[in-house]
Amino acid sequence: MHYEKSIATRIVELIQADGMAVGAHLPAQMLADRLRVSRTPVNAALSLLHEKGVLARERNRGFFLARAVDVPAAEMASRLGLAEVDVVSQAYFRIADDRLKGLLPDQIPELTLRNRYGLTATQLNAVLKRISQEGWAERKPGYGWEFSPMLTTPDSLLQSYRMRLALEPAALLEPGYRLDPRVLERLRAAELHLLSGGIETDTADQLHDRGVRFHESLVEASGNAFFTDAIRRVNRVRRLLSYRSMRDRERYPEHARQHLHILELLEREKNDEASAFLHEHLRHTLDALASIASILKP
Structure with a gap:
């Protein structure tokens, strides 16, 4: 039950981060992909949230948001008895x-x-x-x-960013690239949330997951399964050092503004410019991490 409650709490955080409206559909596979877990605990967590009245279940259709998540996720989890x-x-x-x-x-x-x-x-x-x-x-x-011996040193995190520097801008130039407008709006809402105070109040989990969702969504829109698999793999194993780097949050407002600019360029179908700007964005992050490498050390 502890694990199901953990997944349920993360689903509530995702609902809040995406600004989902009452009636929004929550497909189990979509949640499993975004939370990087199997469908089994997601289905159990959805059933738990249904029991708590957060979700409604429709026969042969799945789960839908039944009530607004208009308080911080931690407070909602406490109200629902998920705080343990x-x-x-x-x-x-x-x-x-x-x-x-x-x-x-x-x-x-x-x-x-x-x-x-x-x-x-x-x-x-x-x-x-x-x-x-x-x-x-x-x-x-x-x-x-x-x-795992992977990604337990500052150099490991920097290497992961160099890999992303080579991959992510290229994904935006793939033939047939298309970022779904609904995904774009969810990503934009998440960045605006950060700029309106989320940078100071969100947990390390929430900050990391928002960044992961942004970059993975951009790569997934390429339609190239090899790019998508590579970025998901590196994001799974870089989580540890990514958390530690969040002790310094001064760079996050600029990151959020840069993310919004990339979304604006993609919305206008200026993928060449978006790719070049994304390259500079990742290069800036790489340089920033190198400059705070001391906080990554044991």
Whole structure:
């Protein structure tokens, strides 16, 4: 149940971030893709939100938003009785930070993790499911886990940006590129939310996911499955260091304004200009991360 509550909370955050109106359809596969989890926990979370009155279910059609999400997601989660998932989220970030600090070995037994972080078996299972799905640890034979060596150094994060620098601008130049107007408006609303105060109030999870949704949406509009797969893979494994880089949020207002400019260019079908600007945007981010590399170090 802990894991389903965690996914339910993330769905509420997504509803709020996208500014979904009452009656909006929430397809399970779309949510699974955006949250980067399987459909099974998404379906369980949708059923839970239906029980809580947030969603309506229509036979053979799926789930639809039944009430407006007009308060912060954390407050909504508390009202709905989903707040206990905070224990899982807190443990997740503690494990992530300890891993980055070099305090956890490459391989570790589940019992050691339970005792170290004071978790129940159910809570630990929820945390490890999330970590596994994000690609930075996997279960070993028996009751142990092994952490991935990828992206645990500042150089790793910079390398991921150099890969994106080569891939993302090229995606905008693919033949038949088309960014759905509804997706464009959702992305624009998310950036305007940040500029209206979200940069200061959103969690690291929310900030990271908004950035991921923006860049993945631009690449997905290329229709090139190889580009899309590559960007999703790199985004899954760069999450750890991305969180840590968010301690310095001074660069986010400019990032949001740059994102809005890219959307404006794409809306006007000026893909060449959008591609060039996206290249400069990623180059600027790469330079900024290099300048704050000290906060990425253990």
